[in-house]
Amino acid sequence: MSHPETAKRGMHLAEFGMLMAIIGTLMHHDIVSYTWILAGLAIGSVAGLAMGVWVPMTAMPQRTALSHAFGAFAAALVGISEFYKHGGHLEKITMSALGFEVMLGALTTTGSLLAFAKLQGLVRGTPMTYKGQNVFNMALLAVTVGIFVYLVVVPGSMPLFFTMVGLAFVFGLLLVMPIGSADMPVVMSLLNSYAGLASAATGFVLSNKVLIIAGTLDGFSGFILSVLMCRAMNRSMTNVLFGAFGSAATAAGAGEQHGTMREVGLDDIATQLAYANKVVFVPGYGLATAQAQHAVRELADVLEKRGVTVKYGIHPVAGRMPGHMNVLLAEANVPYSALYELEQINPEFPTTDVAVVIGANDVVNPDARDNPGSPIAGMPILEVDRSKSVVVLKRGQGKGFSGLENPLFFKPVTGMLYGDAKDTLTRLVQAVQHA
Amino acid sequence: MTSETLISALYVFALAAFLGYQVISRVPPLLHTPLMSATNAISGISLVGSIVTAGAHYNTVSTILGFIAVVCSTTNVVGGFVITDRMLKMFRRKDIAKKE
Numbered sequence: 001m002s003h004p005e006t007a008k009r010g011m012h013l014a015e016f017g018m019l020m021a022i023i024g025t026l027m028h029h030d031i032v033s034y035t036w037i038l039a040g041l042a043i044g045s046v047a048g049l050a051m052g053v054w055v056p057m058t059a060m061p062q063r064t065a066l067s068h069a070f071g072a073f074a075a076a077l078v079g080i081s082e083f084y085k086h087g088g089h090l091e092k093i094t095m096s097a098l099g100f101e102v103m104l105g106a107l108t109t110t111g112s113l114l115a116f117a118k119l120q121g122l123v124r125g126t127p128m129t130y131k132g133q134n135v136f137n138m139a140l141l142a143v144t145v146g147i148f149v150y151l152v153v154v155p156g157s158m159p160l161f162f163t164m165v166g167l168a169f170v171f172g173l174l175l176v177m178p179i180g181s182a183d184m185p186v187v188m189s190l191l192n193s194y195a196g197l198a199s200a201a202t203g204f205v206l207s208n209k210v211l212i213i214a215g216t217l218d219g220f221s222g223f224i225l226s227v228l229m230c231r232a233m234n235r236s237m238t239n240v241l242f243g244a245f246g247s248a249a250t251a252a253g254a255g256e257q258h259g260t261m262r263e264v265g266l267d268d269i270a271t272q273l274a275y276a277n278k279v280v281f282v283p284g285y286g287l288a289t290a291q292a293q294h295a296v297r298e299l300a301d302v303l304e305k306r307g308v309t310v311k312y313g314i315h316p317v318a319g320r321m322p323g324h325m326n327v328l329l330a331e332a333n334v335p336y337s338a339l340y341e342l343e344q345i346n347p348e349f350p351t352t353d354v355a356v357v358i359g360a361n362d363v364v365n366p367d368a369r370d371n372p373g374s375p376i377a378g379m380p381i382l383e384v385d386r387s388k389s390v391v392v393l394k395r396g397q398g399k400g401f402s403g404l405e406n407p408l409f410f411k412p413v414t415g416m417l418y419g420d421a422k423d424t425l426t427r428l429v430q431a432v433q434h435a
Numbered sequence: 436m437t438s439e440t441l442i443s444a445l446y447v448f449a450l451a452a453f454l455g456y457q458v459i460s461r462v463p464p465l466l467h468t469p470l471m472s473a474t475n476a477i478s479g480i481s482l483v484g485s486i487v488t489a490g491a492h493y494n495t496v497s498t499i500l501g502f503i504a505v506v507c508s509t510t511n512v513v514g515g516f517v518i519t520d521r522m523l524k525m526f527r528r529k530d531i532a533k534k535e
Binding site: 007011014015018021022024025033034036037039040041043044045047048049051052053055057060063064067068070071073074075077078080081082084085093188189192195196198199200202203204205206207208209210211212213214215216217218219220221222224225228314316321322323324326327330331333336339341 | 438440441444447448451452454455456458459460463464465466467468469470471472473474475476477478479480481482483484485486487488489490494496497498500501502503504505506507508509510511512513514515516517518519520521522523525526
């Protein structure tokens with residue numbers, strides 16, 4: 001899966017392998033009744049197909065969070081039923097694996113559901129914190145793990161087992177609660193990893209090698225992604241999980257920026273774009289909320305027809321999950337060869353005539369580079385402020401998700417264009433055509 | 436589980452971890468979202484565990500739990516693969532993208 005072309009082939013292979021594994025399992029000697037299996041398979045296929053076909057690309061993060069919850073829940077249920085079957089009398093080794101499976105499964109289920117609710121906007125995305133939160137969470141975790149260890153040593157207590165499961169469910173909620181929307185890419189990857197590890201633990205319990213392999217792959221891929229995401233924000237894993245970013249940032253203040261934002265007219269921008277040599281688009285989560293990916297492509301098309309070089313600079317944590325922006329732009333038919341990563345595009349900004357920032361904020365905040373006191377200091381950014389002119393498309397004058405002021409907006413090279421990104425872009429297309 | 440099966444299981448785990456690291460770290464950021472939904476689908480292989488639980492008549496509780504688990508993991512497998520496929524189809528080379 002290292003290239004878009006070969007990835008498709010790889011996926012088909014994986015699908016085939018999976019089908020074989022399932023058919024193989026259906027032959028399992030323990031199975032006596034197929035009614036429930038077939039019913040489950042049918043319902044699941046319909047639900048899965050519906051989700052797969054109709055979920056819009058902008059809602060990708062939510063869907064992924066939801067499917068993490070499903071996967072983890074399934075693992076937890078298998079674990080519980082396995083425990084129930086043996087009446088709690090399991091060997092120490094099996095019990096350890098089962099404990100891991102159920103705990104990880106349970107906390108991932110509720111954690112992912114909360115992440116889903118936050119992404120979907122059902123729950124406010126801001127971090128929720130209270131005094132002594134970390135202490136309380138740690139205590140809860142300690143109790144859960146304590147029960148787990150006790151169960152391994154002295155097996156057989158049903159009530160204790162279910163207390164452990166319940167606590168793990170609660171812990172999942174508490175774990176995600178203090179994490180703000182802007183940190184979702186990390187959380188998503190981490191939950192991905194947990195869901196995978198829960199599957200791997202299921203494999204240990206059932207002595208099923210296919211499960212161990214698949215689960216481990218998933219677990220590691222999630223883990224690697226979360227490390228990459230953290231690196232892209234120059235923050236440690238502990239900081240993301242326990243830092244409750246939003247609240248800390250407002251406390252630090254980072255020296256209020258003063259100055260005026262220069263608002264520019266649509267026609268001015270259109271002229272600038274039309275006579276530029278090189279334009280770089282920098283999309284952020286705002287692009288997804290405004291569903292503006294097609295409008296961006298139209299603008300790029302019009303510009304390319306006039307001989308303008310158009311590129312896209314994509315920050316690793318732009319959007320709400322890893323690679324979110326790439327998928328959105330690909331949906332709008334932007335060829336992937338025009339999408340550039342952080343390291344590739346940064347040296348190009350000094351020769352860029354116009355950088356168009358669409359609904360992105362923190363990933364272009366020059367404070368991360370210039371102001372060591374800033375809460376996001378050291379985070380690699382897209383250095384749009386080095387280009388000759390910057391246009392920022394923004395809904396309003398408010399601050400971004402992190403609650404930080406962005407000095408970019410006050411720089412003399414920057415022009416602000418307020419309004420819905422999709423609407424603004426569509427009007428820009430028309431204006432450029434007339435220029 | 437005997438200690439022998441445990442050792443072979445751990446062996447598989449270590450190998451898979453190593454392989455996973457090698458493969459995943461070569462995936463470009465461009466494909467991170469499809470990667471995530473693909474691994475999601477693949478981990479839905481816990482379906483095999485759920486199937487055994489649902490199909491073997493141990494007792495009613497485990498059949499019901501198994502049934503729910505089968506529904507959840509099938510949703511994951513089918514949905515995951517369909518959506519990954521849909522996403523990958525959207526990544527086009529420049530010449531192909533132009534034609535459409």
